[in-house]
């Protein structure tokens with residue numbers, strides 16, 4: 001399937017959202033993309049509110065990428081993976097920085113995927129790739145809608161494969177998703193994208 | 200497509216902030232764009248408006264609406280003993296250090312929201328036995344939230360988080376000691392807040408009104424862009440005695456501000472800084 005996807009090097013960033021059942025896929029993805037993968041990646045994964053430490057470390061173990069929880073207004077660098085910190089929403093600002101805030105919970109979540117996706121869609125427009133993984137609520141669906149509206153590329157984890165499919169399904173129900181891929185295919189997709197940038 | 204999909208463009212926001220500056224003399228133009236835009240969007244939905252122009256029209260014509268606008272615009276989410284480890288460091292290192300050379304302590308909560316942070320501070324000081332030595336000033340831009348802070352009554356359903364935080368802080372007693380339940384609310388004991396004075400103050404355009412040993416400005420500047428953060432840091436710096444302490448939110452940073460060198464980092468994890476140069 002991935003073979004047929006036509007890709008260009010117009011993309012400027014990737015956002016990935018996930019909740020229950022997304023940790024393993026996330027680790028797999030992060031351990032498979034090479035260090036030189038050039039785009040910044042913004043991760044918004046639902047997480048415990050008061051556990052400030054350990055998540056970055058757990059995601060980093062098998063990955064060659066620099067994975068960080070950004071400070072508010074930290075500048076965005078090529079190839080860095082930004083993880084939304086516990087109890088903060090993470091947004092992309094115009095002017096190439098990441099911002100954090102403590103606005104109300106959205107879909108019962110902080111960080112909320114909708115906020116990261118929507119803000120990234122606003123800034124990167126059609127140059128954004130949004131990926132939504134397994135999860136138990138509907139966070140991310142509206143975010144995917146915004147990405148689509150701005151003509152970015154939308155991908156959900158395969159509904160059958162998702163450990164809990166409520167989240168990708170919620171997105172599928174309101175957006176015409178571009179691709180529904182298994183984790184292995186998502187990885188193949190990102191590797192293919194990487195190749196284009198290395199040419 | 201429904202109007203909820205209708206996205207607000209930067210030019211519309213510029214028009215709004217310019218209008219507000221001219222009509223009400225408040226400056227929101229350097230608020231962080233992504234959250235400012237979302238707040239405005241939220242307001243359009245709330246008041247069932249289609250466009251920013253309609254919002255401007257209401258601001259222009261409806262008496263008293265501007266205060267409500269400020270109230271809706273600002274993010275008031277807060278907790279007692281938010282970041283419990285910070286409060287521990289405060290109790291174990293920062294306050295003892297201040298009290299080493301003083302027998303009084305002056306504290307400013309800049310952007311105090313509904314006052315949970317003030318309650319926390321008062322409890323810390325009370326348990327250290329120095330509450331009577333403290334002068335606390337609490338300010339916020341949002342008049343209605345200041346009124347709430349003054350009332351110090353909180354929904355019981357919020358108290359669970361607060362109690363958990365207090366446990367993590369490892370306070371001396373239990374949080375229940377400091378409030379009585381009235382209906383569905385926790386009413387904070389008045390004696391605890393006797394030394395607090397509340398007032399409305401705008402960090403962006405307000406004046407420097409006093410000097411303090413300790414200033415808490417946590418999770419306020421994250422709503423500002425870097426230019427404004429820098430500018431406000433100057434004000435906070437001026438409001439501190441030399442060797443006074445500044446605390447910002449756990450995910451904020453000063454390093455890119457031009458007067459960063461006038462502070463030293465006392466605790467990087469808890470974002471506690473000390474002013475070392477005037």
Ligand SMILES: C[S@@+](CC[C@H](N)C(=O)[O-])C[C@H]1O[C@@H](n2cnc3c(N)ncnc32)[C@H](O)[C@@H]1O
Nearest residue numbers: 273277310312339340341401402403417418419
């Ligand atoms: C998220 S609350 C922070 C409350 C508390 N300090 C904490 O960390 O839990 C942010 C507060 O900053 C206030 N604020 C926003 N802009 C301000 C300004 N220009 N001057 C003073 N306060 C402001 C808001 O009204 C809001 O109550």
